[in-house]
Amino acid sequence: MKKFVVLTLLMTMFFPCGSQEKMMGSALKSKPKLVVGIVVDQMRYDYLTRFAAHYGEGGFKRIIREGFNCKNNHYNYIPTYTGPGHASIFTGTTPKYHGIIANHWYSKKEKKNVYCAADDSVVAVGSISESERMSPHRMLTTTFADENRLFTQMKGKTIGISIKDRGAVLPAGHTANAAYWFRGKGEGNFITSNYYMETLPQWVEDFNNSGRVESYLKVWNTLYDISTYVESGSDLNDFEAGFKGKSTATFPYDLDALKDQNSWFDIIKNTPYGNSLVADFAIEAIKNEALGKDDATDVLTVSFSSTDYIGHNFGVNSKEIQDTYLRLDKDLERLLLTLDAEVGEGNYTLFLTADHGAVEVPKYLQSLKIPAGYVNYSDRKKKFQEFLKETYGTADIIENISNNQIFFNKAKLKELGLNRYEVEQALVDEQISYPNVAKVYTAKAMTSTNFTTGIEALLQNGFNQKRSGDVIIVDDIAHIAYGRTGSTHGSGLNYDTHVPLLFFGAGIKHGETLNKTVIPDIAPTISALLGISFPNGATGRPLGFVMD
Ligand code: ZN
Ligand code: ZN
Ligand code: ZN
Numbered sequence: 001m002k003k004f005v006v007l008t009l010l011m012t013m014f015f016p017c018g019s020q021e022k023m024m025g026s027a028l029k030s031k032p033k034l035v036v037g038i039v040v041d042q043m044r045y046d047y048l049t050r051f052a053a054h055y056g057e058g059g060f061k062r063i064i065r066e067g068f069n070c071k072n073n074h075y076n077y078i079p080t081y082t083g084p085g086h087a088s089i090f091t092g093t094t095p096k097y098h099g100i101i102a103n104h105w106y107s108k109k110e111k112k113n114v115y116c117a118a119d120d121s122v123v124a125v126g127s128i129s130e131s132e133r134m135s136p137h138r139m140l141t142t143t144f145a146d147e148n149r150l151f152t153q154m155k156g157k158t159i160g161i162s163i164k165d166r167g168a169v170l171p172a173g174h175t176a177n178a179a180y181w182f183r184g185k186g187e188g189n190f191i192t193s194n195y196y197m198e199t200l201p202q203w204v205e206d207f208n209n210s211g212r213v214e215s216y217l218k219v220w221n222t223l224y225d226i227s228t229y230v231e232s233g234s235d236l237n238d239f240e241a242g243f244k245g246k247s248t249a250t251f252p253y254d255l256d257a258l259k260d261q262n263s264w265f266d267i268i269k270n271t272p273y274g275n276s277l278v279a280d281f282a283i284e285a286i287k288n289e290a291l292g293k294d295d296a297t298d299v300l301t302v303s304f305s306s307t308d309y310i311g312h313n314f315g316v317n318s319k320e321i322q323d324t325y326l327r328l329d330k331d332l333e334r335l336l337l338t339l340d341a342e343v344g345e346g347n348y349t350l351f352l353t354a355d356h357g358a359v360e361v362p363k364y365l366q367s368l369k370i371p372a373g374y375v376n377y378s379d380r381k382k383k384f385q386e387f388l389k390e391t392y393g394t395a396d397i398i399e400n401i402s403n404n405q406i407f408f409n410k411a412k413l414k415e416l417g418l419n420r421y422e423v424e425q426a427l428v429d430e431q432i433s434y435p436n437v438a439k440v441y442t443a444k445a446m447t448s449t450n451f452t453t454g455i456e457a458l459l460q461n462g463f464n465q466k467r468s469g470d471v472i473i474v475d476d477i478a479h480i481a482y483g484r485t486g487s488t489h490g491s492g493l494n495y496d497t498h499v500p501l502l503f504f505g506a507g508i509k510h511g512e513t514l515n516k517t518v519i520p521d522i523a524p525t526i527s528a529l530l531g532i533s534f535p536n537g538a539t540g541r542p543l544g545f546v547m548d
Contacts, residue, residue, distance in 0.1 A: 032349040032506035034292030035148075035526055036339065037171060037301045039086060040328065041164070041308035042489060043354035044316060045071070045498045050231050051325050054224065058333035060502075063352060067504030068546040069512040075356060075497040076518040077461035078474070079403060079490045083116035084462070085355025085519070086170040086303065090143035092523030092538030094461040099140035100170065101467050106400040106407055108467065113402070114138070117166040119195065126191035126200045126208070127183045134165045134181070135195035136174055141537030143173030144523040144530075145299040150175070151532040155296035159289060160303075161190075161282050163274050167303030167355075177289075180204065180281065182274075188213040188265035190281055203288035212280055216273035217259055221252040222323045223330075232322040239361040240314040241485040243267070249314060249485075251323075270313060272327040274306030279331035283338045292343035297530055302335070303355075304328060315361040315487045349506045349529060351522060354499035358487040359478055372478035375436045387430050392416065397423065405469025406431075420470070427471045439474040446472070458492035509548045517543060 048060060055061050075085070077094040079102055087100040095101045100116050107114045117134045124132035145158040160172025160179035168179040178197065180190045189208040192200065200208075226235065233239070235250045242249030245261040259267050268274050282302045285291065291298045307324055314320040332352075339348050365372035381401060388395040397418065399409040406427060413420055424442040431440045439455060447465055451457040459472055475481075475491070482488045489496045501517060507529045520540030527534045528542035 031530060032292075032297060032347060033295070034298045034300060034339070034343050034348040035144075035530070036335075036348060036350040037090065037299070037522075037526075038332075038335075038350065038352040039089060039162075039167065039171065039301070039303040040352065040354050040500070041082060041167065041303060041305045042311045042356060042358050042487075043307055043500060044357040044495065045073070045500050047321075047325050048500050051322055053231070054228070054322075054326050055329045056333060058336065059329035060332065060352075062333070062336060063350070063502045063504045064512075066510060067350075067502055068508055068510065070501035070503075070517045070543070070546070071512055072514050073353070073499060073501035073517045073519070074494075075492075075499065076458060076520065078455070078458045078492040079462060080356035080492070080496040081490055082164065082308065082355050083166045083170065086167055087116075087139050088519050089353060089355070089522055090145065090171040090173065090301065090535075091139070091141045092144065092520045092527075092535045092540045093141060094520060094539065095464050095468075096461050097141055097464075097537040097539065099138060099464050099467055101462065101464050102403045103166065104402070105467065106402050106469075108399075108407060111399075117169045119193070122193045122195045124183075124191055125194050125197060126189055126204070127187060129183060129185070129187070132165065132181075132183055132191055132193065134169050134179070134193050136169050136172070136176075136179075137195075139170055139174070142535045143171065144526045144532070144535055145171070145301070146173040146175045147527060147533045147535055148297055148299055148530060149173075151530070152296040155294075157289060157291060157296075157298040158301075159285050159291065159299070160301040161278060161285060162301075162303035163269050163278055163305035164303065164308075167305050168301070171301035171303065172299075180285075182269065182277070184263060184266035184269055186264050188268075201288070203284055207281060207284050213265065213268065213277065216268050216271075216277060217256045217265075218273075219252050219254050219256075220271045220273065222319070223326050226251060226319060229319050229322050232319050233317045233364070235319045237318075237364075239364045239485055240318055240320070241483070242313070243270070249318075249320070251319065269306055270309045272306055272310070272324040274309070275304045275324070275328050275331050278302060278304055278306075279335050282335060286338055286342050292339075292348055304331075308355075311358050312486045312488060315364065315485070316358050317360060317364060346506055349508060349526070350504045351526070352500060352502045352504075353519070353522065356489045357494075357496045357499055358489045359480060359491070359493075359495045361485065361487055362478055362480060363484050365478055370478070371476075373436065373476070374484070375475050375479050375481040377481050380434050380437075383434060384430070391426065392418065392423075400469075403469075404473040404475065406471040406473070407469045424471055431471065431473055436476045436479045437473055438476045441472045441474075443468065443470045443472070455492050458497075503543075503546045507548050508546055511546070513545060 240249035362372035
């Protein structure tokens with residue numbers, strides 16, 4: 001089997017045209033009725049291997065056993081955040097082209113901070129909240145689901161589902177029939193916006209009224225005996241935050257007792273039950289929307305967000321994370337069994353990946369003598385302000401600093417008669433002298449040099465000339481601007497870039513590769529499988545070697 005994989009791989013490398021034809025042929029033979037794109041928020045690659053001894057045969061292991069495992073799959077841009085991650089998976093390109101440069105960023109045009117999925121021109125449907133006004137309008141390119149809609153004369157449906165709005169809205173794309181996300185707080189409902197529809201479908205109303213959400217306000221204890229969880233740190237340690245109202249971050253967690261101090265239904269998001277809830281809702285969507293029932297291929301995107309909240313709260317080495325993945329494995333098994341029953345084994349194609357990884361808690365790494373630490377942005381900013389005043393007489397030449405990018409006030413530069421390129425270079429020289437700054441680049445470098453390797457190439461793939469800043473800063477390895485408990489992500493280092501990529505089902509062969517693949521390869525691969533146009537800004541290449 002392995003030899004065959006290598007041979008096919010060599011063919012792909014040396015005979016790109018031939019393999020392209022082969023792919024198009026196979027697309028016609030085994031076109032899936034449904035494509036399911038699963039994103040596990042903050043899933044590091046090693047969660048597949050580290051917890052393998054505890055996974056059942058019907059979840060992750062089934063996908064690997066029957067499908068194709070790309071074991072060296074990476075993000076190829078900075079920053080590795082949720083919004084850019086979801087956009088890149090489904091558009092097959094990077095922030096340079098799809099424009100989702102962060103979750104929140106400073107808009108040079110609007111002169112204000114904007115959120116990647118927020119849209120003031122729409123209103124929430126199913127929520128009384130003013131803050132749930134979401135659409136994909138800031139994403140500049142199409143997703144493979146958009147191309148599938150165009151190809152099928154809008155007959156193929158697209159549904160996006162997640163706890164997080166951005167995890168539902170961006171993957172589903174511009175032409176989606178629906179994107180549903182979870183409104184917690186005092187509401188506890190799946191909602192949408194009038195970008196998609198004016199009222200919720202009856203099955204969504206029924207789901208919200210079924211008491212399913214409330215049923216998860218129960219005790220969270222480990223799925224198996226905690227003494228068998230030997231692949232994670234001790235439950236009680238200095239590296240976890242936990243919940244308000246409970247003095248230690250240790251099992252069990254009584255969610256009903258803790259909900260009042262932890263934003264009511266929001267507490268479900270912060271436990272594995274948030275993933276179970278998304279699986280429940282996705283199963284209802286498959287049944288009630290008749291996904292994969294006719295000849296026009298449908299697309300379902302499912303993003304599991306609770307993994308990310310739990311990683312931020314407890315860190316990547318916690319018992320809580322281990323339990324979350326063992327439970328997610330069960331939810332995946334349920335989802336696969338539903339797809340087998342409703343769509344039929346061999347009639348659907350599924351892929352599973354993540355929107356980014358996460359770093360080990362730096363304080364934990366420090367305790368093991370591994371270089372790591374915390375960045376103090378407010379100290380850095382203070383020092384920078386002093387430098388600006390001393391050098392230019394005013395700090396007003398800077399309009400905004402966010403996501404490790406410095407944005408110029410171009411009018412002020414002009415007024416003072418300053419050359420922007422000279423100022424860019426002066427700021428590079430200044431910033432590189434600060435603690436925990438590893439590298440600094442100018443916008444000019446990003447737009448005038450073609451970087452092919454290293455951190456520079458990742459920055460360039462994340463650099464959108466219209467939206468990104470004028471000076472870009474890279475922090476030291478394993479250094480984060482974060483509290484002393486829990487993990488975060490955003491860098492171009494392996495702990496943030498290396499994520500699972502599994503393909504499974506119709507048109508996919510069994511195998512694995514250690515050859516490097518990158519996130520933008522996913523959408524062109526699915527497009528090739530369907531025989532449809534690639535997303536309009538796609539820069540990845542189809543992975544011919546995963547196809548039957
Ligand atoms: Zn994320
Ligand atoms: Zn714990
Ligand atoms: Zn996160």
